[in-house]
Amino acid sequence: MQFRPHLKAACWAALAACPVVGHAGEPAPRPQMNFPVTDRARFDYRLHCGGCHRDDGSGQPGFVPTLKGQVGSYLWSRDGRAYLVQVPGVAQSFLSDVRLADVLNYIVGDFDPKGPPAGAQPFAADEVGALRKFPLSDATKHRRRLRTPTSSHPERP
Numbered sequence: 001m002q003f004r005p006h007l008k009a010a011c012w013a014a015l016a017a018c019p020v021v022g023h024a025g026e027p028a029p030r031p032q033m034n035f036p037v038t039d040r041a042r043f044d045y046r047l048h049c050g051g052c053h054r055d056d057g058s059g060q061p062g063f064v065p066t067l068k069g070q071v072g073s074y075l076w077s078r079d080g081r082a083y084l085v086q087v088p089g090v091a092q093s094f095l096s097d098v099r100l101a102d103v104l105n106y107i108v109g110d111f112d113p114k115g116p117p118a119g120a121q122p123f124a125a126d127e128v129g130a131l132r133k134f135p136l137s138d139a140t141k142h143r144r145r146l147r148t149p150t151s152s153h154p155e156r157p
């Protein structure tokens with residue numbers, strides 16, 4: 001079926017009136033501003049993590065978990081938050097504590113901004129420094145436990 005010109009015009013008019021689109025030139029508002037997305041962290045992520053997790057965080061099915069629409073959900077529990085730092089690829093990366101904290105904030109802010117609970121705090125360098133000293137020897141076991149919502153964080157949607 002042909003896309004009739006007057007329908008097209010009506011669609012554009014509807015889009016222009018739609019508040020979600022916002023004013024021309026402005027980025028759409030982010031629901032979660034606590035997890036800053038910086039250029040340096042994006043660069044560090046691509047260099048140190050993107051080889052496995054992909055630049056867009058989509059991972060490799062069956063091998064490397066996706067971070068998209070997922071990573072923020074771990075922030076609903078203390079254990080989950082620690083897991084994000086102690087998973088081996090994070091804890092044992094070559095990045096300094098400061099830059100690693102920035103990368104963790106970046107992956108939440110860019111790949112799953114709606115995932116964390118309201119008011120969740122960003123990762124800080126000293127928190128990351130303390131937790132990364134204890135990398136998980138069995139990440140898969142922890143992952144399985146944390147991904148069962150009722151057992152670990154019942155409040156999670």
Ligand code: HEC
Nearest residue numbers: 048049052063064065084087088089090093103139140143
């Ligand atoms: C060599 C490949 C590789 C690299 C490099 C890597 N990861 Fe991972 N990552 C994995 C795998 C595999 C898992 C699944 C848990 C496990 O087996 O360690 C994982 C798990 C994770 C998780 C937990 C996600 C979940 O749902 O379980 C996060 C968060 C994460 N990685 C972030 C990062 C960050 C940030 C970096 C860079 C600093 C990084 N990873 C580097 C392979 C990698």
